[in-house]
Amino acid sequence: MGIEIERKFLVVSDEWKRLAEPVFMRQGYICSLPGRVVRVRIEADSAMLTMKGKSSGISRGEWEYAIPLMDAEELLRNLCEQPLIEKKRYRIAIDGLVWEVDEFLGDNAGLIIAEVELLSEEQSVILPNWVGEEVSHDHRYANANLFKHPYTRW
């Protein structure tokens, strides 16, 4: 088991956009209960199957496995709740941290979330000037929620 410790923010400007080339991601959920998530994700030519457990603060157990791309396509089509989440992810390294900025597409177009993964809950973070309000504890911004309650219908 890995422990995912993650803080999540809205952004306040487009400055992040020139800092990285995006990759396209498509993902869906076989299970999207709060303490029991099974996610299938395709990024470029590779695919992952990820399980996430109960959150405790900003930490969460995570189990992740690479799976064949064709399996992922089948699972997204046959087992995942619809619609799928589509987004462009920009990975931006700043001050020893990697910021992942997700620009959502489709029903979530207009939503942009910046995430940073930490080694401990107490780790201090220097916020880039394009980072705004923290939404780590706002369940509406969970990807497993966004396909059910997409941003354009908030």
Added chain:
Amino acid sequence: MGIEIERKFLVVSDEWKRLAEPVFMRQGYICSLPGRVVRVRIEADSAMLTMKGKSSGISRGEWEYAIPLMDAEELLRNLCEQPLIEKKRYRIAIDGLVWEVDEFLGDNAGLIIAEVELLSEEQSVILPNWVGEEVSHDHRYANANLFKHPYTRW
């Protein structure tokens, strides 16, 4: 994706028991909806993560991955619905087919199910004399149902 084509029967005697040595299995479900199953199974020292899709007759899409034993222990404890299913499985080769006889334990003690996996829905099967009523289409006997409605409480 593999296709699982499987027929399932009750047994009418104990004759199968002397035909194989059992292995002990422990399994649980992260998701147990009819068309969307995510199962974690430990058999001896190895562990599998299995996804199953919608049934069509006795056929069903199946995606299966070996995972580390320790991950499986964590997933069974933290993400799977409780209680887990525990059973002894006897694998018996007869006439070119492998019969799997599951002797359930715990809350399902007393239940014994014989399964045979086929290459096509039309494949003919010679039933051993210890095989009784077919229950392929009886959802009560699905493992994903047995932990919720265990046999001893039927």
